[in-house]
Amino acid sequence: MSKAAAAPAGASPDLLALFVWLSPAYPVGAFAYSHGLEWAVETREISDLASLTGWVEALLRHGGPFADAVLLAHAFEAVRAADDGGLRDVLELAAAFAPSRERQMETLNQGDAFLAATRAAWPAPALERLGEVWDGRVAYPAAVGIAAAAHGLPLPATASLYLNAVAANLVSAAVRLVPLGQSDGNKALAAATRTVRKVAPQAIGVPLDQLGGAALKSDIASMRHETQYTRLFRS
Amino acid sequence: MFATALPSDAAATIPLERRGRGRLVVEARALDGRTVRGRIEEEGFARVRFPRSGRRGRALEAVMINTGGGLAGGDASQSCLHAGRDAHLVVTTQAAEKIYRSDGATSRIAVELTVEGGAGLHWMPQATIVFDGARVERSIGAEVAPDARLLLVEPVILGRTARGERLSYGRLHDRWRIRRGGRLIYADGLQLDGDIAATLDRRATAGGWAAFATLLLVAPDAESRLDDVRVALGLGGAAEDVEPAELPDGLDAGASAWDGMLSVRLLARDGAPLESAIRRAIAALGVGEVPRIWHS
Numbered sequence: 049m050s051k052a053a054a055a056p057a058g059a060s061p062d063l064l065a066l067f068v069w070l071s072p073a074y075p076v077g078a079f080a081y082s083h084g085l086e087w088a089v090e091t092r093e094i095s096d097l098a099s100l101t102g103w104v105e106a107l108l109r110h111g112g113p114f115a116d117a118v119l120l121a122h123a124f125e126a127v128r129a130a131d132d133g134g135l136r137d138v139l140e141l142a143a144a145f146a147p148s149r150e151r152q153m154e155t156l157n158q159g160d161a162f163l164a165a166t167r168a169a170w171p172a173p174a175l176e177r178l179g180e181v182w183d184g185r186v187a188y189p190a191a192v193g194i195a196a197a198a199h200g201l202p203l204p205a206t207a208s209l210y211l212n213a214v215a216a217n218l219v220s221a222a223v224r225l226v227p228l229g230q231s232d233g234n235k236a237l238a239a240a241t242r243t244v245r246k247v248a249p250q251a252i253g254v255p256l257d258q259l260g261g262a263a264l265k266s267d268i269a270s271m272r273h274e275t276q277y278t279r280l281f282r283s
Numbered sequence: 284m285f286a287t288a289l290p291s292d293a294a295a296t297i298p299l300e301r302r303g304r305g306r307l308v309v310e311a312r313a314l315d316g317r318t319v320r321g322r323i324e325e326e327g328f329a330r331v332r333f334p335r336s337g338r339r340g341r342a343l344e345a346v347m348i349n350t351g352g353g354l355a356g357g358d359a360s361q362s363c364l365h366a367g368r369d370a371h372l373v374v375t376t377q378a379a380e381k382i383y384r385s386d387g388a389t390s391r392i393a394v395e396l397t398v399e400g401g402a403g404l405h406w407m408p409q410a411t412i413v414f415d416g417a418r419v420e421r422s423i424g425a426e427v428a429p430d431a432r433l434l435l436v437e438p439v440i441l442g443r444t445a446r447g448e449r450l451s452y453g454r455l456h457d458r459w460r461i462r463r464g465g466r467l468i469y470a471d472g473l474q475l476d477g478d479i480a481a482t483l484d485r486r487a488t489a490g491g492w493a494a495f496a497t498l499l500l501v502a503p504d505a506e507s508r509l510d511d512v513r514v515a516l517g518l519g520g521a522a523e524d525v526e527p528a529e530l531p532d533g534l535d536a537g538a539s540a541w542d543g544m545l546s547v548r549l550l551a552r553d554g555a556p557l558e559s560a561i562r563r564a565i566a567a568l569g570v571g572e573v574p575r576i577w578h579s
Contacts, residue, residue: 088486088487093486093487094486099486102485102486102487103486103487106485106486106487106488107487109482110474110482110485110487110488111487111488115472140466140467141467141470143467144461144467144468144469144470145470145471145472147471147539147546147548148537148539148541148546149539149540149541150539152541152542257458258456258472258474259458259470259472259474260456260457260458260471260472260473260474261472261473261474262473262474262475262482262483262488262489263487263488264488264489264495264548264550265486265487265488265489265490265535265550266487266488267537267548268535268536268537268548268550269537270537270539271537271538271539271546271548272518272537274539275513275518275519275520
């Protein structure tokens with residue numbers, strides 16, 4: 049079991065590293081990506097608190113973020129089991145599992161940046177030898193899963209905080225684009241945490257060959273965003 | 284599920300060995316600048332025909348036939364299509380494939396495609412119609428040589444929309460894994476389960492629409508066709524082109540290209556705008572026509 053699980057009974061695991069890694073200030077550039085949401089605001093699919101809450105909830109349950117959590121969990125388990133072959137399979141799938149050019153860029157740019165920052169400030173043997181296992185780029189959720197396992201952090205908290213960070217980033221983008229007031233932004237964040245609480249435990253139990261979702265309109269939005277005339281975000 | 288023997292449960296007690304099974308192997312090879320049949324294997328409900336009307340240019344056109352008329356719960360279908368070096372194979376189906384309401388068992392569809400150097404393989408079946416209550420797991424795997432071309436066109440219609448049916452329950456899992464030169468370059472997964480109608484009604488999923496398709500072109504020059512495809516679909520052209528996009532009624536669409544691939548996602552109210560968009564996209568890709576049998 050992980051180091052965190054070895055904490056005395058009743059003690060809370062030390063999650064401080066996760067709060068730092070998944071805060072908006074961590075240098076992965078998350079603020080530059082909207083996961084196609086910028087196009088959904090352009091077409092008025094998202095225009096108020098209700099439509100934003102619905103969009104974010106659908107992505108957490110059926111979209112890219114849900115698939116991310118599945119990939120995060122498999123990367124985590126492969127590192128914890130020292131299963132290099134399994135980790136290679138997860139990293140290959142995570143890098144290829146993108147419906148559009150911008151969605152692939154979004155996950156690979158953040159993944160590479162996350163690994164670079166974490167290797168420098170939170171070194172761990174499993175992070176150092178990653179290059180021996182996989183010579184390609186690393187998708188963002190897989191990078192987070194690898195780092196959490198390398199530091200003995202618990203998987204359920206890692207998956208929940210990851211999903212919460214992704215949801216908060218979407219809300220933050222929408223607050224600026226729609227625009228929405230601070231109070232509506234906070235309500236959207238509160239709604240997202242309720243969904244994350246239900247969805248994270250489900251995602252970490254999904255077998256790798258069942259990876260998938262149903263967010264076709266979100267995928268199309270990321271494609272349409274590529275030719276959006278005025279844009280603030282890179283995806 | 285096999286414990287009771289009430290008459291109403293009869294379908295659930297069909298033993299596995301009596302469930303339908305079909306397996307097809309089609310190999311195409313180049314001969315003197317055209318493409319001819321190589322090894323052909325047909326098992327169970329799977330058949331293949333090579334109509335004269337399909338012999339155009341260098342390509343060999345294969346039409347798959349399911350003699351069972353569709354897939355019931357527990358049925359399994361496997362298709363292995365192979366385009367040998369420099370061969371050009373176009374594969375389609377004689378009719379829309381129907382996935383019937385399941386008694387609990389899952390129908391399985393496996394498609395395995397291999398495209399050797401200099402070859403082309405176009406996998407473009409007619410639509411798969413998923414009846415309400417169907418349970419189906421489909422996997423599409425492909426191995427493409429770096430200088431070969433693969434075109435995948437897969438229309439899916441959820442429910443018999445012509446009679447007002449929706450897919451409200453059941454299960455659909457669709458898994459795509461495309462490798463080029465041994466490396467995974469494209470993976471996709473569709474997963475519908477539980478309250479499917481509620482899932483499909485969301486704005487970020489399908490907005491209540493029932494028909495969708497993914498087109499994927501893998502080819503050394505695939506990315507160069509992106510602008511033409513966008514224009515053909517009514518998406519406008521490149522970013523500097525300020526022509527407003529005008530999508531037809533009942534259609535949503537997007538196109539993207541990266542890493543030697545071009546992908547199109549189509550979502551439509553029902554089958555008619557979907558097929559029309561597929562025809563326009565294929566014409567704009569400029570790699571071949573839709574199979575003749577689509578016209579019948």
